[in-house]
Amino acid sequence: MKIGLVSLGCSKNLIDTQNALSFLKASGHVFVSDPRQADAIIVNTCGFIESAKQESINTILEMADYKAGRCKCLIAMGCLVQRYRKELEEELPEVDRFISIDEYRNMEQILNETLHSETICQKEIMLATEPYTAYLRIADGCSNHCTFCAIPLIRGKYYSVPFEEVLENARQLEAIGVKELNIIAQDSTMYGKDLYGRLRLHELLIELNKMDFHWIRVLYMYPDEIYDGLLDTMASLEKVIPYFDIPSQHGSDRILKLMNRRGRKQQILTTVRQIREKFADPILRTTVIVGFPSESEEDFRELMELTEQIRWDRLGAFAYSREEGTPAWRLPDQVDAEAAQKRLDELMRRQAEISLENNQRYLGRTIEVLVERKKSINSPYYQGRGWMHAPDDIDGHVFFTSDRPLRAGEFVKVEITKAEMYDLYGQLKD
């Protein structure tokens, strides 16, 4: 059977897509990118914030149009379904089956039931990414209860994937030739605490570093859990790159407290200082929210000040989205959308300057680049990523010329000649 799969949302959702693909692959299903060619279409939805919910619903409706043609079955899964299944079942009769997170393992059976067909499958890994890069999920759910966030409602309590199982999953990725491993969880630094009573991310990294990967990157590190032992271990492992993705969320202690974040502004500054002391050229990435309930002009100035002090290499910011069922939903003084947008624009304007200035440090340097593809058919440029660019399309790319043909997944040296806010430009250096 030909299956079309649309994956929305973050890299953690992409892992679920990957699992769904893996469960379906062994039974002979093939995957098509053109929904007109699909017998069944699966939409993996995102329900994180308002705009993501809307995008998910629009995508479901768009895919439902293909049922007038070849497609016989439309399936919806993912965070939005987890959160609003009952309402969606009532509102979207176009969807033949809604699947919740705990049903993913039965994907094959569900598809058979829905289509009245029969196949037997053995799970086999199937990447939803390019073959040289992969995400490795080490935990799911979250027990942090940030007051703005619906993730604990959607995905439940934090649970670590058992240590040996993580390593086995990594070995499978190693065996199929993955070279860049991106470790993810809602909170990667919490790894192990629930299962083993202690933080074990550093132990995982030691084992992963022994495998045949080229780069190992950790994403989503909660600031107050970045322990000394972790930093020391990261600094000692040659494949683990000094990439620090630290959601800081705000720069005002008052707002951080209302957000139920552990750690305050000083703690974030201390963590960043420690990283800069231990690593020669770390990449620092963060996400923040503006317009959280009761955020005053003074609170916002504190966020701007922290941004100036730290000078993050990358900063992703969102205007606060009021999510039903979260504690912040009930908070008084919700900030007017226009004011929040104005603050967001100011923050992003300043961050654009900082990112550009930070990116200039690569000028004249030769860096290692993972080749992805030609930028376009007739372009003289190849597109790749340096170690400072995660594969989630937030960080930018390296575009470079080469006088010899290159293969996707190859590592090459590129001399950087131009730096923009996100992207770097250069030429192959043999």
Ligand code: SF4
């Ligand atoms: S750490 Fe906070 S923001 Fe991140 S998933 Fe958990 S509750 Fe949500």
